[in-house]
Amino acid sequence: MTSPNSSTPSALRPLHFKPLNGVRIVVWTTYALILLALPLVAQSSFALTLLCMTGIAAVACLSYNMLLGQAGMLSFGHAVYTGLGTFVAIQTMNKILGGWPLPMWLVPLVGGFAGLGFGALLGYVTTRKAGTPFSMITLGVGELVFASALMFPEFFGGEAGINSNRTGGTGWLHDLGLTFGPQIQVYYLIAIYLFICTAAMYAFTMTPLGRIANAVRDNAERAEFVGYDTRWVRYLIVMVSSFFAGVAGGLTALNVEAATADLLHGVRSGGYLLFTFLGGVGFFFGPIIGAVLLVFSLVVLSEITKAWQLYVGVIFLIMVVYAPGGFSALLMLNLRRIKYGEWRKMRWPYAGMMFFGLIALWGIAAIVEMAYQIQVAAGSGSEVTIAGIALDSSSHTSWAVAIAVMVAGGAAFEYWRRKFAKVWSDGEERIAEAAKKAEAAIV
Amino acid sequence: MSVLNGVSYGLLLFMLSAGLTLIFSMMGVLNFAHASFYMLGAYFAFQVSEWTNYWVAFLVAPMLVALMGGLFERFILRKTHKFGHVAELLVTFGLSFVILELVQLIWGRTAVDYKVPAALDGSLFKLFNSSFPEYRAFMMLVAVGMLVGLFLMLKKTRIGLVIQAALTHPETTEALGHNVPRVFAMVFAGGCALAGLAGVIGGNAFITEPGMAQAVGAIIFVVVVVGGMGSLGGALIASVLIGLMQTFAVGLDWSFIGGLKSLGVEVTPETFGYPVWKLKLSQVGPILPYLLLVVMLVVRPKGIMGTRDD
Numbered sequence: 001m002t003s004p005n006s007s008t009p010s011a012l013r014p015l016h017f018k019p020l021n022g023v024r025i026v027v028w029t030t031y032a033l034i035l036l037a038l039p040l041v042a043q044s045s046f047a048l049t050l051l052c053m054t055g056i057a058a059v060a061c062l063s064y065n066m067l068l069g070q071a072g073m074l075s076f077g078h079a080v081y082t083g084l085g086t087f088v089a090i091q092t093m094n095k096i097l098g099g100w101p102l103p104m105w106l107v108p109l110v111g112g113f114a115g116l117g118f119g120a121l122l123g124y125v126t127t128r129k130a131g132t133p134f135s136m137i138t139l140g141v142g143e144l145v146f147a148s149a150l151m152f153p154e155f156f157g158g159e160a161g162i163n164s165n166r167t168g169g170t171g172w173l174h175d176l177g178l179t180f181g182p183q184i185q186v187y188y189l190i191a192i193y194l195f196i197c198t199a200a201m202y203a204f205t206m207t208p209l210g211r212i213a214n215a216v217r218d219n220a221e222r223a224e225f226v227g228y229d230t231r232w233v234r235y236l237i238v239m240v241s242s243f244f245a246g247v248a249g250g251l252t253a254l255n256v257e258a259a260t261a262d263l264l265h266g267v268r269s270g271g272y273l274l275f276t277f278l279g280g281v282g283f284f285f286g287p288i289i290g291a292v293l294l295v296f297s298l299v300v301l302s303e304i305t306k307a308w309q310l311y312v313g314v315i316f317l318i319m320v321v322y323a324p325g326g327f328s329a330l331l332m333l334n335l336r337r338i339k340y341g342e343w344r345k346m347r348w349p350y351a352g353m354m355f356f357g358l359i360a361l362w363g364i365a366a367i368v369e370m371a372y373q374i375q376v377a378a379g380s381g382s383e384v385t386i387a388g389i390a391l392d393s394s395s396h397t398s399w400a401v402a403i404a405v406m407v408a409g410g411a412a413f414e415y416w417r418r419k420f421a422k423v424w425s426d427g428e429e430r431i432a433e434a435a436k437k438a439e440a441a442i443v
Numbered sequence: 444m445s446v447l448n449g450v451s452y453g454l455l456l457f458m459l460s461a462g463l464t465l466i467f468s469m470m471g472v473l474n475f476a477h478a479s480f481y482m483l484g485a486y487f488a489f490q491v492s493e494w495t496n497y498w499v500a501f502l503v504a505p506m507l508v509a510l511m512g513g514l515f516e517r518f519i520l521r522k523t524h525k526f527g528h529v530a531e532l533l534v535t536f537g538l539s540f541v542i543l544e545l546v547q548l549i550w551g552r553t554a555v556d557y558k559v560p561a562a563l564d565g566s567l568f569k570l571f572n573s574s575f576p577e578y579r580a581f582m583m584l585v586a587v588g589m590l591v592g593l594f595l596m597l598k599k600t601r602i603g604l605v606i607q608a609a610l611t612h613p614e615t616t617e618a619l620g621h622n623v624p625r626v627f628a629m630v631f632a633g634g635c636a637l638a639g640l641a642g643v644i645g646g647n648a649f650i651t652e653p654g655m656a657q658a659v660g661a662i663i664f665v666v667v668v669v670g671g672m673g674s675l676g677g678a679l680i681a682s683v684l685i686g687l688m689q690t691f692a693v694g695l696d697w698s699f700i701g702g703l704k705s706l707g708v709e710v711t712p713e714t715f716g717y718p719v720w721k722l723k724l725s726q727v728g729p730i731l732p733y734l735l736l737v738v739m740l741v742v743r744p745k746g747i748m749g750t751r752d753d
Contacts (some may be wrong), residue, residue, distance in 0.1 A: 068529075072529065074532055125737050128744045131528060132473045132672075133672055135532060136667065137740065139661050140661055141733065142661075143661040143730075144730050144733035144734065147729045148730055266657070266661070273533075274537075307548065309540065313537055313544055317519065317538065317541060320523060320533045321522050321523055321534065324523070324526050375547070375550075
């Protein structure tokens with residue numbers, strides 16, 4: 001031991017609060033640079049649209065994770081706040097077109113305050129309960145808002161929805177030529193809002209309220225016993241989360257310039273839940289991965305296959321059972337392996353699982369797509385092409401091939417998975433030992 | 444007449460929420476896919492009655508649903524138990540997605556032609572010129588029969604005794620030699636069977652289509668919260684209440700304007716909040732259960748017969 005006072009554990013050294021340390025500066029600068037540079041990589045207008053949607057989804061999923069990840073509240077009604085934010089923002093945009101002296105770029109903030117207001121109103125009811133009843137109540141309140149929206153066509157525009165135009169308004173930005181007509185200007189506005197919201201939400205996790213939310217998530221009874229009103233904590237978290245959800249809604253209003261009642265629908269709330277979870281609730285950046293997956297599934301995957309929801313649902317089920325930390329946790333676990341020099345041992349099991357997993361997936365996809373071809377799209381022939389291989393949903397051979405590939409691929413996958421599980425748990429033991437040694441060395 | 448229709452709809456809701464309540468109070472698991480099992484019951488019944496006849500389907504379909512529920516509990520749900528209630532809720536949420544897609548994959552996206560059997564397709568009696576269908580009476584009969592059966596099984600039989608014991612003292616029950624995880628799997632399967640049975644008799648009374656799970660899903664959650672989490676009696680009262688409320692609302696076109704007029708207040712399109720005042724009760728019908736939920740939570744958060752207040 002080289003340390004002069006080896007008897008004092010390092011944990012007892014005085015800690016200094018340095019919010020702007022080296023690592024953080026690097027991470028956040030990289031984040032900002034990526035946001036700046038993305039449109040240069042993605043030149044086509046379709047790619048730009050995808051980027052805009054992803055940015056908005058990232059704000060929404062991050063705000064959702066404030067409930068699920070930070071406070072352990074599983075909400076089935078988050079789309080209520082994003083959707084109402086959009087509606088209020090669209091109405092504000094129309095008022096601006098009518099002569100209100102408000103610059104267009106503030107509209108997302110208006111959406112945010114709308115979200116906050118509705119969060120204060122509806123959250124008062126939903127947060128009366130915690131845990132499972134909270135989930136059920138958010139579902140009911142979500143249905144209530146959705147059904148009510150169709151009852152007030154004056155505000156929500158009924159089935160057809162309402163439209164607006166983002167190029168109007170005044171202000172010095174508008175005079176400089178930033179009218180938000182071109183999509184690229186909207187992208188940068190979204191990017192700025194996304195960056196600020198991400199920073200604000202990250203900072204929020206460090207506040208006393210953010211920490212108490214963790215305590216309420218982990219053990220509400222103890223938090224109550226220490227003297228915190230858990231219901232009040234839940235209520236505050238719902239309000240803050242709805243504010244950011246409203247900002248996402250306001251950005252949607254600027255991006256698509258229209259709003260229909262299905263923005264409020266439970267399906268959308270379910271989507272936020274599903275993809276935030278897939279991205280991972282345990283790490284702050286998880287929901288951003290979730291947002292990328294959300295837009296990818298909603299826009300790209302749904303173009304490729306009609307059965308995309310089935311695939312997403314099955315992946316979700318597998319993740320809940322086998323990897324409840326989501327993709328971000330998988331990423332971090334593998335990074336930890338690399339750090340301890342364990343990753344090399346897992347290359348072959350990974351490669352084997354990947355290879356045979358893809359083969360099995362091909363078989364499953366072939367079966368699902370052929371079934372869909374028969375059931376849903378029967379009018380358009382019986383040919384199905386999966387990864388370049390043509391199949392015929394009316395021929396027995398195709399079905400036999402698909403099932404054989406699925407079974408064989410699945411069996412080989414299972415063989416490699418067992419190998420992988422062995423290597424993985426061995427590595428886990430070695431890492432635990434190494435970590436213990438490292439700790440002992442510090443002390 | 445509306446009363447009878449309301450009660451029969453309410454009893455159907457009760458069949459659904461009874462299974463949900465049973466599973467919840469036993470295992471602490473909110474089965475988000477409960478309405479999906481209801482849908483599966485209807486589709487299975489349709490398929491089996493195509494192959495054979497309605498009465499076979501009436502017996503076989505709930506059993507098939509129970510089998511699927513049991514398998515799901517054994518091989519998927521049980522694995523998430525160690526991750527806590529949020530993971531359990533999530534896994535049933537994922538299941539509801541997958542069931543919906545599979546149903547569309549197998550039976551298509553449009554409604555299937557699942558009809559009331561000819562033997563019950565008549566009018567039972569006439570009252571004030573409107574007839575009461577025999578099938579509605581059959582529905583009520585099945586629901587009441589199930590209610591009595593469930594009560595007797597839970598209170599009077601050995602199985603019910605073991606279930607109640609496993610609910611309150613799982614370790615002691617295990618020590619006495621009962622396989623508690625298997626009891627849980629059976630309860631889950633039983634709850635699913637009730638949902639499946641509701642699907643068998645509800646699917647042809649209403650409509651069998653992929654959207655049917657979502658249509659009742661939120662309502663049965665309302666029933667369970669309003670009735671009080673985990674209370675069967677509360678669920679019964681809440682179901683019948685909501686069933687009556689929805690059936691009555693459809694037939695009435697009262698609005699605030701009419702009410703205020705009789706009080707001597709004139710409401711015109713210029714009055715503040717006119718869109719709210721002019722709404723007719725029949726228009727508000729779909730949201731009444733949710734309004735009841737909100738009012739209940741503000742006035743009495745634990746529900747009609749609930750005991751827990753968290």
